[in-house]
Amino acid sequence: MMKESPWLTFISIFGTALAISFIMTIIISHQAMYKNIAPETARERTLYVKWVGVQDKLTESTQANGYLSLKTIRECFQSLEIPEAVSITSPAQSRLATVPGNPGERCFVLFTDDVFWKICSFNVLRGNLYTKAEFDAGIRKVVISEWLARRMFGTIDQVVGKTIQFSFITYTVCAVVADVTPRTTFSYAHAWVPFTAAGIPEIKGSENIMGHYKCMIVARSSSDFDEIRDEITRQTEQYNNTLVDHKVYFYDQPDTKYVEEMRFGPGMPNMQSIYLSAILPILIALLVPAINLSGLTLSRMQERVSELGVRKAFGSTRAGLLGQIVYENIVVSVISGMLGLLLSYWFLYLLKDSMFTSSTYFGMDVTAEVPVSALIRPEVFLIAFLFCSFLNLLSACVPAWRVSSIPIVESLKGE
Template sequence: MLKNYFKIAIAVLKRRKFFTFISLFGISFSLTIIMVLTAFSDHLVDSSYPDAHRSRNLYISMMRLTGEKHGFSQNGPPSFYFLDHYVKKMKTPEKVAITSFHQPTNTYINNKKLTIDQKFTDDTFWEVLDFEFLEGKPYTRQQIDNAERVAVISENVRRKYFGDEPSVTGRYIETDNIRYRVSGVVKSVPITQFATYGDMYLPHTLGKRDPQDKGLNGDYFAILQGKDASSLPAMAAEYDDIIRRLPIDTSRYDKISSRADKYVASYTRLFIGNQDDSGLNRLLLYVGLVLLFFLLLPTLNLVNINTSRIMERSSEIAVRKAFGASSGTLALQFIVENLILTVIGGLIGVVLSFIVLAIWNNSGALEDVYLYLNYKVLIISLLVCLVFGLMSGVYPAWRMSRLHVVTALKTY
């Protein structure tokens, strides 16, 4: 029976090639968009190099100081002083790493401008994160305390600055008219990994801002690493207690707000949330609305096209009903035909997704950002195909099953 349904479906698809093209294009294009977005989201959310232990980490990236009585408000990353003197003393995390957000600097190589993003860190940064050292090693605590001008550079910077030289450890690199001795080279990190990305990693004692500045706001953030995922609530609770007990300069402000978040929540709190709301639920709502839009648009299109095709097949329906075919049998046939159409569109969408991702990965649009389809994305795609087939096939099938023989023959 399914073989016959397949033959009929192919014959119907060939009958009106333009409508078939519109149907397949709508399905495959929507699936391609969804799968590419899912692959990009997977790249952002899942634990990846070098932040491989993200499931047991919390991130402190923002601090808000408000003084309603004085009309004062200050929102930004915490200072190194605050993180070093308060967060470093926490008991529940196994390790606490402190690092700055990346800051661009300029240098010139062969009369060409090269932008190098610097990141200032402590020594624990190299213990919490699993960087792959291609040569050399990270700077030590003693080198940090001595404010030695040493640097760990990325593979990309080594290639752009030093060319094809096989080893650059011990060599000097200059940016913003300051020379640094290279202590190691790490595999490059994509810029989408804000907690770990950098072209050049430097001791925090070389930062332009005084590390002993006792202000609470600065340009650093912390990564709290627990023993396992079960320790996250205890770490978050201890940090909340630190914020509650933090001394307040009542002459300027009366409230301090800051949270230790999971990785995604630290993103959303930065860009669409606040200290009272991480913005994660809002992000999920936005993503859901986007996916719903890409689902409904081709589905409504298919419903209209399939309903029009019913009238073209009214004579076929009438003859089959006259020979005893039940409404249920006809409805099932039409749903199966529509599922075959959506599966074909889904396969085209998968192929298009591979092509789009291959073009992206070879384009270098975002350096070191490589997107891949995985089993999760493929399963989502198959489920989407099923939803397409059911949503766009049930109503037309119901309309077909209710056609009376006499009415259909008169229409014919």
């Protein structure tokens, strides 16, 4: 079959492969925003809060908005009883890292609490992460990435116990962890420091509602999200009752990971429009190539009506004819699937700057990366492969079934 129609066979294989690769590229780029990726291995049961609005109690007009203060987080989120854990972090902040004999390296530092290490699964290469006792005591310890250790010290060995400065504040290295991808937006950094040791000043205005922090709320199960939101509403009402002139507003937070990725600033994203814009390209990638390929396969089968009639005349059964068509389509589909898998990885690499960026890093010099764990999505490949194979098989088997049911003379005529 391939020798008789090499060009049509190439179009069929390449067209199916292209459809599969488009589907995989679109779905994987979206899944990278919310699926579990190390070290954020609890994304699918985590809610996120990073914006707070300050409203006047009398006029209910919004006076300011920004990140959360420790006071606001403690009153509205750390006091929750339903979640498994609540962790406080800062946004990633650019700092100059220096050690004696090294001119320094610009890097990103994340200020965290000790709970951060319990809900994020880092790969610890050397040393130990800072503990609750060390966090509470405000000891100036730091966990650094493998990349920063090699840039500063030339190795990851015998680094624990050495000192390093971030913007001229000295910290002692307590652990070295494997590098993390920027796609993990709540844990990405090159160094992690207890915020109790950082000396970050509070924002005193507006009753200390705003600050420099955000939080992750880890549920025991995603089915607890509604109950957690209800509890947050109650805690927020209690907190507002303690404020004199202001009240807080969380802009419909907490968010699931996907909504948090779509939120640019405190404004609530139009998720209906976002979902539609995400689904529409997938439908186009599914239907347009599939329809074209089905038409191509159908026309080829019509050309083979006489061949099938001859085979029937020499004793082939209906099951035998259909088995041959199924076998041929399986071979073509497998070749197409493997080619589509390779093309999808190539497209993801070429388009990584647009596919794997995040509004979290707006204005920051963060290079998009393709996390390997995000690429390995066999369920996505299987769905795309089965759908395209089904349409190709259907367009081939329908005329084959029709031919097998008509008189041999008519099929020999190619009618």
